[in-house]
Amino acid sequence: MAIRKYQEENYTYQESSENQLPLYQEYIPEAETAPRLSELLFFLNIAAFCILTAIFSFVFLSFKMNTFAAFALAITASLASIQSYRMFLKFKKAN
Numbered sequence: 001m002a003i004r005k006y007q008e009e010n011y012t013y014q015e016s017s018e019n020q021l022p023l024y025q026e027y028i029p030e031a032e033t034a035p036r037l038s039e040l041l042f043f044l045n046i047a048a049f050c051i052l053t054a055i056f057s058f059v060f061l062s063f064k065m066n067t068f069a070a071f072a073l074a075i076t077a078s079l080a081s082i083q084s085y086r087m088f089l090k091f092k093k094a095n
Contacts, residue, residue: 045082052078 056074061067 049078049082052081 053071053074056077057071060070060073063070065073
């Protein structure tokens with residue numbers, strides 16, 4: 001295998017300037033409490049919806065309802081109860 005001879009004149013080198021910016025940025029943390037609290041409330045809202053759906057579906061299925069109708073009513077009832085609780089909190093906060 002032949003050895004290739006490279007000539008230095010074919011390569012271009014980038015000259016470093018003293019004004020060159022660093023290739024990284026310092027890490028600046030964001031406000032941590034507000035996003036974490038909103039994320040926590042979001043997941044608590046989902047958990048409350050799931051628990052209420054399970055309770056309402058148990059109640060409706062214990063009345064020997066049709067399965068599809070029981071789950072549809074359970075989802076509707078859990079959404080309605082969560083929304084009514086939100087409206088109650090807004091009304092209580094306004095007064």
